[in-house]
Structure formats: C-alpha cells, structure tokens
Amino acid sequence: MSLTSSTKNNPCLICEDTSGKCRQGREDLSYWQCMIYADAKKGEIIGNFKCIGQIKNGLWAAFKPDNSQEWTEQKRLEWQRENQRRQQQKAKEDEARRRRSLSAIERDKSYHQLLSELTLHPDDRADLARRGFTAAQIELSGFRSIGRYQKLQSQYSELLPGVSGRDRLIIRDEGYLCPIRDREGLIVACQVRLRTLPTTESSRYRWLNGDGQTLHVFPEGCKAGGELPLAIFRLEGKPKGISLVEGTGAKPFLVSQRLNQFVIGSSGGQFCSSPVLLRQSLEKAELEVETK
Numbered sequence: 001m002s003l004t005s006s007t008k009n010n011p012c013l014i015c016e017d018t019s020g021k022c023r024q025g026r027e028d029l030s031y032w033q034c035m036i037y038a039d040a041k042k043g044e045i046i047g048n049f050k051c052i053g054q055i056k057n058g059l060w061a062a063f064k065p066d067n068s069q070e071w072t073e074q075k076r077l078e079w080q081r082e083n084q085r086r087q088q089q090k091a092k093e094d095e096a097r098r099r100r101s102l103s104a105i106e107r108d109k110s111y112h113q114l115l116s117e118l119t120l121h122p123d124d125r126a127d128l129a130r131r132g133f134t135a136a137q138i139e140l141s142g143f144r145s146i147g148r149y150q151k152l153q154s155q156y157s158e159l160l161p162g163v164s165g166r167d168r169l170i171i172r173d174e175g176y177l178c179p180i181r182d183r184e185g186l187i188v189a190c191q192v193r194l195r196t197l198p199t200t201e202s203s204r205y206r207w208l209n210g211d212g213q214t215l216h217v218f219p220e221g222c223k224a225g226g227e228l229p230l231a232i233f234r235l236e237g238k239p240k241g242i243s244l245v246e247g248t249g250a251k252p253f254l255v256s257q258r259l260n261q262f263v264i265g266s267s268g269g270q271f272c273s274s275p276v277l278l279r280q281s282l283e284k285a286e287l288e289v290e291t292k
C-alpha cells in the first residue's frame, strides 16, 4: 500500500501530528497509520477513528473512520488534551532514543566484528546462487547466516541494535544478515532475511533490532525521532548512474554489481521517511557519478 506522511497542511486525523510520524493511505484517504497512538488496541476508538490493527510490530496502529459515537465539544477538548500529552511524551522518548543511538563509527566497528564471527549456511549460499550471484559476489556481499537466537563469541554493547544480553542476537528465526552501509561505507545496521517466510508476514526481511535499542540514525537537520538507515551499494571506481531500489539486501546489491550503479536501497521502499539521509545520499551519488 502506498502512503504519504502527515504534514502541516495534512495533519494526522487521529493525533494531530504534523511532523511526518503518521501516514495516510494514498488511494484510500480515510486510512491512517498513527505512531502517537501506536499502542491502541484493535477496536479502540480515538476521536473519530477506530483502530483496526497494528503495523510493523506496533510501530504504528492502523485506523479507519468511526462514527458510532457522538462527537461533542467536550470530547473534542479531551481528545486534544490527550494528543498534547502524548506528543510531549513522544518528544521525551525521541530524546532518550537519540541519547542511546551509537555513532556510525561505533556501529561499524561492532558489526564488522559480529559479521566476522559468522559464516554463510549452504542453504543461503544456494539461494544466492539461484538468484544469479557469482561466487565472488557472494563473498563481496558480506551476507552471513544466523541461527535461532544466534550465540556470539564476543561481548557487544547492549546499545547495538539486535544484540541481546551482550552475546546473543535477538532474532528468533534462521536466515542471513545483510550489512547496511551508509554513504561513507560504514555498516550502520543489518537487515535479516528469514530462510522461511512466517505465515503471518508478507516480507522475509526485517531489521536487526531489539526493544530499547536505537536503530535510527540522527543526521543533522533530521526530525526528532531520527531516520531509519538507507543502504548504499556501489562498486569500486566511478558508477555509471544512480538507482533507487526497494529493499536493502540481495536485489539492490545485484543492481549495483550488474549495472555498475550507485544504488540507494530503502526497506519497504520508504525513501521519504528518511529525507535527510536520502538528500545526503543523492548528493554523494551526484559527486561520484558526476551528474545532476
């Protein structure tokens, strides 16, 4: 489903957010995903809307209009007061999240170490070969397999996204890790590709991240909550062009390899939720490709 973020001209109809945290359906304008009321239960009514379920492990709650209750002035005032309270709470959480975010250099060092402890499972190697990866490209990709709650040899910061109890990964399923590099080539995050698709999900890919850790990065000028990393893929030397590709794993990697492109990949194709990173990445791409 295609979505647009809340803006000053188009505030979230559930929480009145104007900062882009919440999202409206592009085709179905009555459909909203609200972050401020992400903890709403299915069937719960907020203002004129009813919660119809959770999105992305509860990062947003989905809403549709509900007119079953009379909308009085009293109710409107209570609703607005609660919105303000929640937005202040959210601002505090954003600040705490920013403080817990490891720098790109710290993440890069830890993820390099972590990936070096792991190998690639024959099933994952076969999957990549089936997609057309050469042996050299499989090596170059840096993808590494993980088991259920993968045990690690070294100790890691509890702030490193995806690590649990310092020496385990928090991911319950088997699959492989795809390192996510920023425009400077630093590994700032990993995505996991699950070997088997869970019956309740539509995508095999998810972020390597845990509760209370900060996957978001905070480039200068970004919104308070930070931005999800974008994945940059490039060959050595001068790229032939710039490509924006949905995803952060095998697909954008191959595009960059085969077409010699400076590729910017985004999880779920949500480029617009990382506007500062997208601009910085495009600026970097322009320099390298020597184009506008």
Ligand SMILES: [Zn+2]
Pocket (backbone or CB within 6 Å): 012, 013, 014, 015, 016, 017, 022, 033, 034, 035, 036, 037
């Ligand atoms: Zn909202």
